[in-house]
Amino acid sequence: MKEMTVEELFTIKNPIIIDIRSPIEYKDGSIPGAINVPLFTDEERQVIGTIYKQEGAAVAKWKAMEMVSPKIPVLLQTIKKYFSNDTELIIHCWRGGMRSKAVVTFLEFAGIYSWRLVGGYKAYRHYILEQLPTMLPNQAIVLHGLTGVGKTEVLKMLKEKGYPILDLEEMAGHRGSIFGTIGLGDGHNQKTFDSLLFKGLQEIKGADYFLVEAESKRIGKAVQSEELMDKKMRGININLNTPINQRVKHLVAEYVQPYQDEPWYFEKIADGIEKVLRRVKNSDIKQSLIQTLTDRNFPDMIRILLESYYDPRYDHAKQEYEGEFFEIFAENPVEATEKIASKLNELSFHNRELNNQQ
Structure with a gap:
């Protein structure tokens, strides 16, 4: 799996950034130019979070798999529309965890090679707040x-x-x-x-x-x-x-x-x-x-x-x-x-x- 840091992201000319977080997360804050292709709806994300708190990580992961599995073909087709051989495709979620890893893996199986943004939006947010006073x-x-x-x-x-x-x-x-x-x-x-x-x-x-x-x-x-x-x-x-x-x-x-x-x-x-x-x-x-x-x-x-x-x-x-x-x-x-x-x-x-x- 190819991985990219936030610092490396800003060295790439015209990257295609796919934000797979839920719509409410994307609306709250996003990388300028990022395209929202959510893995879960807001309601699904809330359900998974509730299960995680009440029943544990294993049950929540299983429920997430059940929700995602039927969506995979449409998800990949949507992302594929933005892909071209002369651009770099970067996938990110909230903190570079399971959501982005799963989507990058799905894309590789489909023959589309993309980068996973290490640390996700959380790392991006931390990086820009650190850099802004110096710029x-x-x-x-x-x-x-x-x-x-x-x-x-x-x-x-x-x-x-x-x-x-x-x-x-x-x-x-x-x-x-x-x-x-x-x-x-x-x-x-x-x-x-x-x-x-x-x-x-x-x-x-x-x-x-x-x-x-x-x-x-x-x-x-x-x-x-x-x-x-x-x-x-x-x-x-x-x-x-x-x-x-x-x-x-x-x-x-x-x-x-x-x-x-x-x-x-x-x-x-x-x-x-x-x-x-x-x-x-x-x-x-x-x-x-x-x-x-x-x-x-x-x-x-x-x-x-x-x-x-x-x-x-x-x-x-x-x-x-x-x-x-x-x-x-x-x-x-x-x-x-x-x-x-x-x-x-x-x-x-x-x-x-x-x-x-x-």
């Missing part, structure tokens, strides 16, 4: 700006131009606000965030710096590490300024237009407004928000939220950052991207000059 580039360049200036769009455009980007909102599956999961599902948990951060850092390996959005330590369900927050707090800061009309237009296009006809949308917005109302003391603002919600006047609602809720809170958050601030004024994300790219090139040249003088 951050030396310098953070932090993009600031009031809600709606288009920071995420600017980061994506800069990434297309080849700049080293960490899109933390995408990794968290959350936009970092009360309305942050609209259109994005429930958001990612910590395990998924860590895996995507590890993948993102691999992609910018060798860069002297990285660009990242100014976010609070918690983004939805995920929490940034102390090492990452420390890099950001001591980084170079770029503050993006955009007219409020453009900000409202941008947020309507992002949060309203794609989803407003969905049956869940109004309830989701109402729930968010209720949370805001608990934090707003001004009765006139409260009444205005309630009225715009009743009228479904989302553009006016967004303007009120910006001027009376989000903007006042933003200045306080900026004060936490120690580094120098550079101001960028732009009408839209395209113009902002060009101006920030120009500033980045200027800063990069300046940093090289400093390094040469040392």
Whole structure:
């Protein structure tokens, strides 16, 4: 049986990773790009676990064999669809135990030679948590700006131009606000965030710096590490300024237009407004928000939220950052991207000059 360590896994170009854990295990956290071909359903896994606790390992193994045996042909056919001679096929379960050993053995009998990931997902999780603090580039360049200036769009455009980007909102599956999961599902948990951060850092390996959005330590369900927050707090800061009309237009296009006809949308917005109302003391603002919600006047609602809720809170958050601030004024994300790219090139040249003088 061929075996591969987690360290070796990251030396292979475009591996085909088959995660044979149950769907609930896979949903809780997985290796990015892994394909879930479960050996057991969630219910079957629960039954086997109960038998293991109540009747012992031998009885549980026998029950597992009874469950798996009828599935073997379909299981192998499913995995075979992803196999090709110019790729490496890697099989893993929770900790590289009986499930992955059995599937690798079944595949060998069928003439398909695959690798078993030693330690399984547990070893992968341990490895990335150990590596993450050591992978951050030396310098953070932090993009600031009031809600709606288009920071995420600017980061994506800069990434297309080849700049080293960490899109933390995408990794968290959350936009970092009360309305942050609209259109994005429930958001990612910590395990998924860590895996995507590890993948993102691999992609910018060798860069002297990285660009990242100014976010609070918690983004939805995920929490940034102390090492990452420390890099950001001591980084170079770029503050993006955009007219409020453009900000409202941008947020309507992002949060309203794609989803407003969905049956869940109004309830989701109402729930968010209720949370805001608990934090707003001004009765006139409260009444205005309630009225715009009743009228479904989302553009006016967004303007009120910006001027009376989000903007006042933003200045306080900026004060936490120690580094120098550079101001960028732009009408839209395209113009902002060009101006920030120009500033980045200027800063990069300046940093090289400093390094040469040392």
